[in-house]
Amino acid sequence: MIKAINIIGTTRRAATRGLSFTRVNDLLLGAGFPTPLLVLSRSGVRRNIEQLRRALPAAAIHYAIKANNHPVILEEIAKAGGCFDISSYQELRSAVEAGARAGEMIHSHPIKSPREIADAVGEGVTLFVIDNPSEIEKFIPYAGRVRLMIRFKVDGGSAVVNLSYKFGCSEDEIVPLGIRMRELGIDYHGLAFHVGSQCTKSEVYVKAIKTAARQIRILENLGFTTRLLDIGGGFPVEYTQAVPPIRKFCEPIRNALRRHIDPGIAIACEPGRYISATTTTLVASIIGKSTRSGKNWYFLDDGLYGSFSGRLYDHCQYQTLTNRNTTWKRSVLAGPTCDSFDVIYKDILLPPLDIGDVLLFPAMGAYCSVSASSFNCLRKAEYVVIE
Ligand SMILES: Cc1ncc(COP(=O)(O)O)c(C=O)c1O
Known part of the structure; x- marks a missing residue:
């Protein structure tokens, strides 16, 4: 099982190479960039x-x-x-x-x-x-x-x-x-x-x-x-x-x-x-949630058919960063498509999340977007380039 990491006030901020939640909000989401977003650092x-x-x-x-x-x-x-x-x-x-x-x-x-x-x-x-x-x-x-x-x-x-x-x-x-x-x-x-x-x-x-x-x-x-x-x-x-x-x-x-x-x-x-790999951080949002058999299910706007294709082809487990800092609960993190297979993590410790909450996934610059599809005609995560 993996655990999401809370990055408020911790050195874990280094994982995103300085891309904090505040910066994501001010620079990108506040400026109207829709998630899912791949933030690439030159x-x-x-x-x-x-x-x-x-x-x-x-x-x-x-x-x-x-x-x-x-x-x-x-x-x-x-x-x-x-x-x-x-x-x-x-x-x-x-x-x-x-x-x-x-x-x-x-x-x-x-x-x-x-x-x-x-x-x-x-x-x-x-x-x-x-x-x-x-x-x-x-x-x-x-x-x-x-x-x-x-x-x-x-x-x-x-x-x-x-x-x-x-x-x-x-x-x-x-x-x-x-x-x-x-x-x-x-x-x-x-x-x-x-x-x-x-x-x-x-x-x-x-x-x-x-x-x-x-x-x-x-x-x-x-x-x-x-x-x-x-x-x-x-x-x-x-x-x-x-x-x-x-x-x-x-x-x-x-x-x-x-x-x-x-x-x-x-x-x-x-x-x-x-x-x-480490040049790019995925910014994705919670678009749905549910409770099933005592577990919290969260649905993200990117999934296995998109940027998380690396979970399948590259056998990769990505860090999950959150700015919520409360109790952690065994949860499921699923992708946005209508396929049951589209589950990113079946067992992940996450804090309680709300619709619209943003999660960051660092080191998603290799073998992610290149193998993403637009299954369900969903938009693939777009890139935004920062210095
Ligand atoms: C021939 C060849 N060279 C280089 C690479 C890049 O490998 P890596 O991303 O592990 O550095 C690959 C990956 O599949 C490869 O097949």
Whole structure:
């Protein structure tokens, strides 16, 4: 069971990066912005890039657009000299519109339709990720114009979202994939992995870096030059569970890169969640209430079909902040649609709430609005950008 947090006069205000209830009321609701509202902080994007850069100075940041493709996020990243990780043509176009260059992007989706590849190459993308022989064949028409990275799987057990079930070859398939590229006259560029999203153990990165180092040596003996190691995303943020500060979290990763990877090999990372999650707070209102079997039920104007889609696809539990400070009661927090499935929290400690009361949900900038739908023709939460 989770507990809502009262933020009046507590340090918990830090969770929303200074976005207090007073500020929400004065700045947004008082000015007529309707809830549900996603409040995105520009400076939050810059701060997160800076912090990750300091934590991992050896790695070029390629923001994973899939986490949140809001133009302001992409713009701030491009302005800060960051690059992009794309998984579709539409992501490519949105990064180009934000000022990024296609030639600096990594197309990291291991499975792409031939059409997707043609469009990306047509725009100037040259770096792609593959994890199987059939995918390499799709690049035959572009030999000499593209470079391929081999993605291998890692133990995804320490991440909330395992990304090595669907993607990544096994370690012993890496060399045969390199050899197949050579036979087809397609450039081998390097290795890639993804430890899984919201990975809370940096040892998983360390193990994967050691695997990469071992394979890089084997490949080198066979005449392959590795130019890039892409350590993926996965960097964790604080939701309802504490995580170490990013610099401390990355310390073993920094050491492993220094110890095991030749300094001539470039390093890239593909953070999505770390850059975007804490930039955005959801402001939502209670639109209905009821008492059922002794429990308080509250209905919110956003739910699982909307911004809380991350509860399903991203397996995420978000902090709930209230400015009511009375007795706490086991409650149910449900979404606004007519589907019974649309229940955000079946068991949450909430104070008594009234219709019109506002709740804040910090760190809802990653894997929330991108997977929201407008089921029941309900309006999706709109963004408002603050400095
Ligand atoms: C290939 C790839 N790179 C990067 C990411 C971003 O991961 P995260 O948001 O955990 O940093 C993902 C997430 O699905 C991914 O599939």
